[in-house]
Amino acid sequence: MIPRYSREVMTSIWEPQSRFQIWFEIEAHACDALAELGVIPKEAAKTIWEKGNFDIERIDEIEREVKHDVIAFLTSLAEYVGPEARFVHQGMTSSDVLDTCLNVQLVKAADILLDDLDKLLEVLKRRAYEHKMDVCIGRSHGIHAEPVTFGLKMAQAYAEFDRNRERLVHARKEIATCAISGAVGTFANIDPRVEEHVAKAMGLEPEPVSTQVIPRDRHAMFFATLGVIASSVERLAVEVRHLQRTEVLEAEEFFSKGQKGSSAMPHKRNPVLTENLTGLARLVRGYSIPAMENVALWHERDISHSSVERMIGPDATVTLDFALARLTMVMDKLVVYPENMLKNMNKLGGLHNSQRVLLALTQAGVSREDAYRLVQRNAMKVWEQGADFATELKNDPEVSAKLSDAEIDSKFDESYHTKHVDTIFKRVFGE
Amino acid sequence: MIPRYSREVMTSIWEPQSRFQIWFEIEAHACDALAELGVIPKEAAKTIWEKGNFDIERIDEIEREVKHDVIAFLTSLAEYVGPEARFVHQGMTSSDVLDTCLNVQLVKAADILLDDLDKLLEVLKRRAYEHKMDVCIGRSHGIHAEPVTFGLKMAQAYAEFDRNRERLVHARKEIATCAISGAVGTFANIDPRVEEHVAKAMGLEPEPVSTQVIPRDRHAMFFATLGVIASSVERLAVEVRHLQRTEVLEAEEFFSKGQKGSSAMPHKRNPVLTENLTGLARLVRGYSIPAMENVALWHERDISHSSVERMIGPDATVTLDFALARLTMVMDKLVVYPENMLKNMNKLGGLHNSQRVLLALTQAGVSREDAYRLVQRNAMKVWEQGADFATELKNDPEVSAKLSDAEIDSKFDESYHTKHVDTIFKRVFGE
Amino acid sequence: MIPRYSREVMTSIWEPQSRFQIWFEIEAHACDALAELGVIPKEAAKTIWEKGNFDIERIDEIEREVKHDVIAFLTSLAEYVGPEARFVHQGMTSSDVLDTCLNVQLVKAADILLDDLDKLLEVLKRRAYEHKMDVCIGRSHGIHAEPVTFGLKMAQAYAEFDRNRERLVHARKEIATCAISGAVGTFANIDPRVEEHVAKAMGLEPEPVSTQVIPRDRHAMFFATLGVIASSVERLAVEVRHLQRTEVLEAEEFFSKGQKGSSAMPHKRNPVLTENLTGLARLVRGYSIPAMENVALWHERDISHSSVERMIGPDATVTLDFALARLTMVMDKLVVYPENMLKNMNKLGGLHNSQRVLLALTQAGVSREDAYRLVQRNAMKVWEQGADFATELKNDPEVSAKLSDAEIDSKFDESYHTKHVDTIFKRVFGE
């Protein structure tokens, strides 16, 4: 996580101010529940809410001494609350605060990422309809195959990110749990009703069985999901990079008016944003492995997961948020060149329809072997001499003996390829 | 995937016989739909089902020549079907067959893994109830903390694998899709209703928008989920390994009667099965990265994903199946030593109750600082001289001035720690 | 490791026959040393070499019973050797045999991989000199930049694989060690001179300090190195895939005469081999993570590394061997189209020389701002209307006031870009 690839909306979740504020809320809500249960005076709970506060510099100062962040926080809190502070944190352990806080932060992060995805989906849908029928050559293996439309490309991306949205909803649910279960998670020192109260108040579910810590398979699943989403970011970024290649130039990242390309070469508009996204995807993907390694804590808990999460918690969420926002901006402003798409598609003189001609010949009674030979010899002329495929076919007596010029022309009608675009759009967008 | 770590039930999915059988079914179901749509004769579809067959050796022979597995298969099929074979595969591409088949295989694999999880859950639940109240020391950081029960450990594992089951249900849904959409996925050459028919017949959903290939974010999510499940396998395996350590010996992998330990040392029963599981988890986890790298195919498709999937498809599913089955066996037969658990717990003379004594003193009016000093000085005697904590407390005049012997004894009643075991079991097992 | 991506030369290393043969040699060499030290009779050592043999089916049969592969092997060996067999394996542990054998196998694998690299280097060098001066456009960000030559691309690949060769030499050294140190590695039961003898006989170095097992940081480094080499395979594969794109077509994977492209489209030659290599690289790279996780064995040893190595030992070496051999074949036969390179380069009407013109104008006394404006306005005409850059410049009075036609022409002499090809070749090939 570095400023260059960060957005404030996400980094703010990971700021000390946010963390301590969440800690405070967890402690204060716990006090409410403890008061309700008669464990501490109701007045104390009220005081804590009223006077509760903390001073980050003071916390840092205390932590340097006691080397324990939760104790440092509680000490600072006590300095604001006064004697009632002794009722705070009764029967709780640090992990109750730390793990519940981490999950609150991850839930907040997930909400931002869901919002990012919504914005991206909106842009993709708009671009899909905008270019719904803009025909371009479909490519398998980087080689011209048969036509698709640019709208279909966008629809595919939409469907993929819509799946990612659903995955993230699941992942959010995975980590939306709360543990206030005390040492080794037995509730020996704290009533389970406290956990239920805090969970509800913080928008979480009680963790069914914690062991002082919330089990880390939840977090592994969360970060793995971010890794998958990042991989989809890479896919769309790579598509743009390919389309912007000098020889292809079917689309381009937006270039602001004043922005200078590389010195004097006007074509030198580099797809640096999508290249950047490709790298960011590698990072987010990479964080999933340490997250999975975090699962096998020793016995009821060890603290090896902590250093990993202090890093990848912010790193993965901030980087993915930045990447999604950047991707949305790139797709929103992407300059699309439908005329270049046609030019590229027609570069091969109509060869992308060769299979249809083949089929027409066999339907006209030519054996498959002969049909293949006929198509092939005309296709080779197109390929090697840059001729026009339909013209060659019409000039080939063996072909014209079986297919009229009109019949041949009908095989070069591109609407053949796009006749199910509506079907697919209906599947993807439901309308 | 090697025989040593494989079970036939899972490897059989990946055998050529299974693969070609699925290919046949996809092609034959597609013919049914094509016949229904009037594209091919109904009689032809019938004949294909009746005479359809294939010969693996023949397929291999043809593939060596044409270097294309689907063409080789279709040729072998044609040799059984006869002239009607020309109606097979009309308007389809190889990917329609390959991708739909892979997903059928992954769905079958998921079903086996779900069954594996069910068996594991059953065993964990039984062991949880069996040892529900067998107290053992809870350990944070590998250090004695406060008591838990062995049943709670099992309940935690149950809850974790129950989550994994739900994750796998999602992952199964991710890859339960079918694509029969022809070249570059536009349905130009094949009616979408064929896809709908085949999907239904094969127990899949139509892929909303494919691009000749089914998008690989689905598979990435599937393999990432297996990686998370494997990480949970590691967690439980590591727990057993810890419990079996010579100095701990609270549980042991089952050792068959005749089985020789390492030569003459009867204690030399090594937790080799759970160590093995630890290694297998590393493998399954590792496969998630190439699966994520597979997402960013070029344009409508390239074939770089194929070699990855030919390896990790079998490797990940077979290894995880083997690991889950082995873990179930280990947990089923795990030899548990409740008496050693007590012995270990009491090794520290009751120190695990020191906090309760501290609390009792403060409640009896001693200041927190003084209470700490009193507890600490008696605890140190226990720690350094192996004394009994309750006895020391009773003999300390400053303590006995505040707490009666009965009151002190009451702080050493272990039921304090287990009073919410029922609550937790209810949460986990719902009963 | 599946037959499709395997070569017999490498898989044979991992066959039971090879493994047991190495085991036999380790045991027999150890007997020689033990005999020399007077621990066992010299005659016994001789007999072991003379009669020593094993029967794989028999070993499997015994292993199914005793569940210990080394004991099963020793039993089979004893059935051939007779009573002298009791002198075999004296003071040794299974790990002495297993770990030393694994390293022998990895060394053999490394030797094959080194040979693979030598062959690849030879091909790359030949292609480099063959196309040393074949000019093609250099691309940064996929966008035309300035000219390079195809020979330079090959020289770059040569230098990269030459580095990989050196890395592999280091990696080979890492795992070329032998441990015959007995239980927990103390030599309590076996003289260190036995290890020295066996090491020498097997072409290894004695492991300075083993702990029953050879430390796994060595293997981690080995597999990480394979991961880096695989990443270089990917780089060159991706280059070929890019060059073969329909719009670029500067090179193509060789297509055998009879080989059919996709049906009737003669341009549909797909770079399937390099796409395949891209996938294989993902696999080999992925194995490096479990190899690193294997390092932290518990205390003197646990056996969690074993299952990982049984899989990735063959998987990584066989896959990389196959990939290198395939890459060598691809590069050997790569069809290169220098004329297309020129066509592509000139597609932008000479714009790749715009910086040189800019520089010439400033040297002719034009301010940098004015020079930029002059170049830019002519470049735009080229870019937007497909004009010829040199012509436009000559026709621009402001330009021609400063630069003569000859001077302008001199800025379009491509030898400017290639003047240091020799320098670079000398650096790379030393000649």
Next chain:
Amino acid sequence: MIPRYSREVMTSIWEPQSRFQIWFEIEAHACDALAELGVIPKEAAKTIWEKGNFDIERIDEIEREVKHDVIAFLTSLAEYVGPEARFVHQGMTSSDVLDTCLNVQLVKAADILLDDLDKLLEVLKRRAYEHKMDVCIGRSHGIHAEPVTFGLKMAQAYAEFDRNRERLVHARKEIATCAISGAVGTFANIDPRVEEHVAKAMGLEPEPVSTQVIPRDRHAMFFATLGVIASSVERLAVEVRHLQRTEVLEAEEFFSKGQKGSSAMPHKRNPVLTENLTGLARLVRGYSIPAMENVALWHERDISHSSVERMIGPDATVTLDFALARLTMVMDKLVVYPENMLKNMNKLGGLHNSQRVLLALTQAGVSREDAYRLVQRNAMKVWEQGADFATELKNDPEVSAKLSDAEIDSKFDESYHTKHVDTIFKRVFGE
């Protein structure tokens, strides 16, 4: 990289101040070479060294506008240098500065890491000699096996980190290269002698063939090497964590006098530093995958590597530096309990010598089967009833018929196990 896990010595390398200073030096040295070659005036080169400076805030301001960090830097530089600034960066590209700078930074980082390793090695050696003959039980699979010494454990760690040191020396060499080769790396616009001069001045080697960028296989190898070193950190950290377990307690992380353990339980000293190291190792290891994915840049270069390196460059080096320093501190102050080691070892009544007794019986003429039976029945009494093994053997008439009490006692002399400690130390420490 977060302050909690960072040391200033390493983070300072990655500060803007350091980066811009390196940029300045690269540019100024290049000017020297250009002046020497007569491309720019010698006076200009002199002026650049004399007046050359930069203002970070000003650079940030300019970069916000032009979105190009090198241009922003050059502009700021020009504001200090004056008109001579036009001679700076002649014929160079941004990558020349950026890539050379990154390598300078990585070399500096490697030097700090080498220093870290030297300090760790020194501590390990000291602790090895200190505890050279402190016997403790060796454990395979976590189960008591035969004795080793604590010194041997340290010697093993020393040998492992000594290998890591050598690996890092190689890795440092990998990235100690310089590229000043201009656009697409052809030296078209800059004489190769400039590169040679700058390389020498910056302590680097010229990159034999760059393509505007320095090839990323070098960096992949560098970061993979850090991943291996981190895995060794994990191994030693896990060893400490195991030794500190309550039931084992053979060593403990140092606990400062005033430092409070967890509340009132004096045994609650948690190995939090080594747990922390375990987590940090996961992070560093994880960065190796994106580094390997960075290798396959498109054609002469794309910029996808950049975002990865901006993150993992600091993250990997800072985290590993912190981890090594922390590990050194832990090992330096590790509290070792030789008496507990003996207590643990003897917990099994001498069973760890059972194999020696077995061997003595066979040497006294007992068949292997009978010897096994005799040893086994006495061992079982020890195991099940906590008896003393030697005593039981002496009391067994069948045993005493073959072995005198003195002969039995001689099998319990621990010097048997340590007789080759000197040999191993000599191998490891060469003395």
